[in-house]
Amino acid sequence: MEARQRRPIGRPRGFDADEALERALLVFWEQGYEGASLANLTDAMGISTTSMYATFGNKEELFRKALERYTEGPSAYLGRALDEPTALGVVTAIFAGTVRTTARPTGPNGCLGVQGALATGDSSRGARDLLIAWRDNGFSRIRERFERAVDDGDLPPETNPALLARYVTALAYGIAVQAAGGVGRDELQDMADAALRNWPPC
Amino acid sequence: MEARQRRPIGRPRGFDADEALERALLVFWEQGYEGASLANLTDAMGISTTSMYATFGNKEELFRKALERYTEGPSAYLGRALDEPTALGVVTAIFAGTVRTTARPTGPNGCLGVQGALATGDSSRGARDLLIAWRDNGFSRIRERFERAVDDGDLPPETNPALLARYVTALAYGIAVQAAGGVGRDELQDMADAALRNWPPC
DNA sequence: ACCCTTCTGCAGCGATCGATGCAGAAAATG
DNA sequence: CATTTTCTGCATCGATCGCTGCAGAAGGGT
CATH class of the missing domain: 1.10.10.60 (Homeodomain-like)
Incomplete structure (x- = not known):
């Protein structure tokens, strides 16, 4: 052929x-x-x-195809972050990627997966549900990575991987919301660095 | 008269x-x-x-009047939280209020100040800017409360109140985003509790 | 009574929404 | 060449958008 x-x-x-x-x-x-x-x-x-x-x-x-492009482009840092050898390295890379992607010198601020369709009318429920699934997918991948970290002994055995993933995603979404409001990159990165000084937080 | x-x-x-x-x-x-x-x-x-x-x-x-009503109603927990005697008490109350308000058994999920107009077209820029100012006002009140806590000796003198306020608001917004996606109240409260076990985080 | 003020119900304003029908243009195929 | 297939430009569709004019209703003041 x-x-x-x-x-x-x-x-x-x-x-x-x-x-x-x-x-x-x-x-x-x-x-x-x-x-x-x-x-x-x-x-x-x-x-x-x-x-x-x-x-x-x-x-x-x-919109669906734009979200795919976003996942493989601006949001591709997540996949790379999950390949870091330690849980701390993973989270450090996630936060750095989030800050870099959501608070940019040029182009849109914030995260498409958050602000693309957070609350919508009935006619846009498809887009809203798509983003909910997108966020849930990100959460699940992080949770699974933490489960592996517990198995590896990288995280303490009493760690709750789901809870920890909720914490990490919450902070990342919070960074995205702040960035959407115009908060600067340096301030957000400083905050992420400070949050990482206590790891794991729970 | x-x-x-x-x-x-x-x-x-x-x-x-x-x-x-x-x-x-x-x-x-x-x-x-x-x-x-x-x-x-x-x-x-x-x-x-x-x-x-x-x-x-x-x-x-x-919308402006609805936001005022929201501030004095569902979001009034912020003002009460700032009256707590310690910074830890303040943050505990903020997180509890956020979880209670954004993940509700009945009624809308999420936070109006976040999902009301996070990213909009040109014609809705007024509402978007209004919410940016609303969030910034919340941030400022928390930052000022932390400044007072530093002055009181409640927080270590090397604390950066603005950074700490960014952290607290980021986590609160993150909770709101997750709640908007249907994440349950208990799971979010557990996460907030876990985050509070390390205080201050930075 | 009468007027004045304010609110309501109906109808409809121009603009924009997402989405299409159709004829012709631009390519490969025969 | 003619045929087939795909894409483009123009015009426009019905529905909905936020918003308003107008006549009459429902109250107070005198």
């Missing part, structure tokens, strides 16, 4: 779908799902609504 | 403005500023849009 078709049949796309999705991600990140209108999105993406619907489906599907 | 006019001039209101505002508060709390449409609000309030505009001004003013 062939390695890959040279070009797909039919008229080729007149824009870069990846770059368009990146632009859409930035709009969702800054304005939230409900605050981002189709006009906002397509303007930023540089395409017509027709092209958007043909390529991405609809607004909710576009 | 008289104690009070018996009745104001003109046709009297056909509804209880306080109760209508309470209903509006619940809608904003659950659906956010952008997710709460005028139809949602007036339906819940049991009045017409005309009466709403005559009584409260417009949607943004209604």
